[in-house]
Amino acid sequence: MDSMEYLQLLQKILVVSVSLYLFSKIIKHMATFINVGKEPLRVLVTGAAGQIGYSLVPMIAKGMMLGQDQPIILHLLDIEPAMEALNGVKMELIDSAFPLLKGVVATTNAMEACEDVDIAIMVGGYPRKEGMERKDVMSENVSIYKDQAAALEMNAAPNCKILVVANPANTNALILKEFAPSIPEKDITCLTRLDHNRALGQISEKLNVDVSYVKNVILWGNHSSTQYPDVNHATVITDSGEKSVNELVADDQWLKTEFITTVQQRGAAIIKARKLSSAMSAASAACDHIRDWVLGTPKGTWVSMGVYSDGSYGIPSGLIYSFPVTCEKGEWSIVQGLKIDEFSREKMDATAKELIEEKAIAHSCLN
Numbered sequence: 001m002d003s004m005e006y007l008q009l010l011q012k013i014l015v016v017s018v019s020l021y022l023f024s025k026i027i028k029h030m031a032t033f034i035n036v037g038k039e040p041l042r043v044l045v046t047g048a049a050g051q052i053g054y055s056l057v058p059m060i061a062k063g064m065m066l067g068q069d070q071p072i073i074l075h076l077l078d079i080e081p082a083m084e085a086l087n088g089v090k091m092e093l094i095d096s097a098f099p100l101l102k103g104v105v106a107t108t109n110a111m112e113a114c115e116d117v118d119i120a121i122m123v124g125g126y127p128r129k130e131g132m133e134r135k136d137v138m139s140e141n142v143s144i145y146k147d148q149a150a151a152l153e154m155n156a157a158p159n160c161k162i163l164v165v166a167n168p169a170n171t172n173a174l175i176l177k178e179f180a181p182s183i184p185e186k187d188i189t190c191l192t193r194l195d196h197n198r199a200l201g202q203i204s205e206k207l208n209v210d211v212s213y214v215k216n217v218i219l220w221g222n223h224s225s226t227q228y229p230d231v232n233h234a235t236v237i238t239d240s241g242e243k244s245v246n247e248l249v250a251d252d253q254w255l256k257t258e259f260i261t262t263v264q265q266r267g268a269a270i271i272k273a274r275k276l277s278s279a280m281s282a283a284s285a286a287c288d289h290i291r292d293w294v295l296g297t298p299k300g301t302w303v304s305m306g307v308y309s310d311g312s313y314g315i316p317s318g319l320i321y322s323f324p325v326t327c328e329k330g331e332w333s334i335v336q337g338l339k340i341d342e343f344s345r346e347k348m349d350a351t352a353k354e355l356i357e358e359k360a361i362a363h364s365c366l367n
């Protein structure tokens, strides 16, 4: 082959490659546009007539949780006194004409609500009011999670991913796990992503950097005022590479006091200000939690999830405890090997101790 023929061959290969690339892009775009290709996933939201539910369902229907190419069928559960409001939510979902939304089931029957669901976001329950701790709503809420465990166990799709949001979130998730023994423990989690996001927000404000440049904070333990937001391994992406948050903040006193209490008490501060507990940020965090679990965490980044302890970092098993996790192919795994100093150890153990106490109170409420 002479050099002219060789050049012509290269040119042809280039034209074919570019055409194939463009063709695949067009097909992908069209598939997204008309939502072909993927079967709808069924997503259950309990407590859907409440304030988190009202913020959450449009986020799910707009693809913020499972992606812009994933059709959804929403299953909405609430209790009889809220049925009229629930129907109102259903009407608004229809009126929003969300292209990804392929159906809405609105019901007060837990068995019907759980039928074949792939994802279950358990928000139903009673929120705390000003002056209460989250465990003060324990007696009302744990019995809900005992009853709904059975409905999920009997009717949800195999490998349904469950996220408990209602407080006390870790202990409700544990009760759900105990009363649904056939659901694998890897599929039952609770929401601590809101606290994780609050920690990112505080660091971003302190350093006056875009929040998306801050990563790898950790929220250890209980979604309660004993939670431990930890920045010892957190970094900020800067023009000259990743720098540690400790180094950039350069104020150990602030990080060990005000930062921690601000994150721990943020829920209470919002109740004081709004006279209602967080809803928009809770709904957004629930989307983040499920999105990262299903679609994976970005390379080099971890997030915080309340998961069943396997004894990692000396945290007793038999608790749902918030750990740093990475997610891949729909599975979470606890980040291993992080160095824990004495200050952190104490805080991690204190929040584990509270979870042990909550577990005992929950069991006594159910007897």
Ligand SMILES: NC(=O)C1=CN([C@@H]2O[C@H](COP(=O)(O)OP(=O)(O)OC[C@H]3O[C@@H](n4cnc5c(N)ncnc54)[C@H](O)[C@@H]3O)[C@@H](O)[C@H]2O)C=CC1
Pocket (backbone or CB within 6 Å): 046, 047, 048, 049, 050, 051, 052, 053, 077, 078, 079, 082, 123, 124, 125, 126, 127, 128, 137, 144, 164, 165, 166, 167, 168, 169, 191, 192, 194, 195, 223, 277, 278, 279, 282
């Ligand atoms: N883990 C977290 O980060 C956060 C958790 N929460 C918790 O989420 C829960 C919901 O909060 P909001 O939406 O603000 O409360 P809300 O009172 O506005 O809504 C709760 C809904 O649950 C319904 N409900 C009660 N019992 C039910 C049952 N057995 N089955 C189905 N639905 C039932 C109620 O009728 C109501 O519509 C509360 O427990 C709150 O403390 C709130 C913010 C953040």
Ligand SMILES: O=C([O-])CC(=O)C(=O)O
Pocket (backbone or CB within 6 Å): 127, 128, 134, 167, 194, 266, 267, 268, 270, 271, 277, 278
């Ligand atoms: O504080 C509350 O009761 C609601 C909640 O869990 C939060 O905002 O973190």
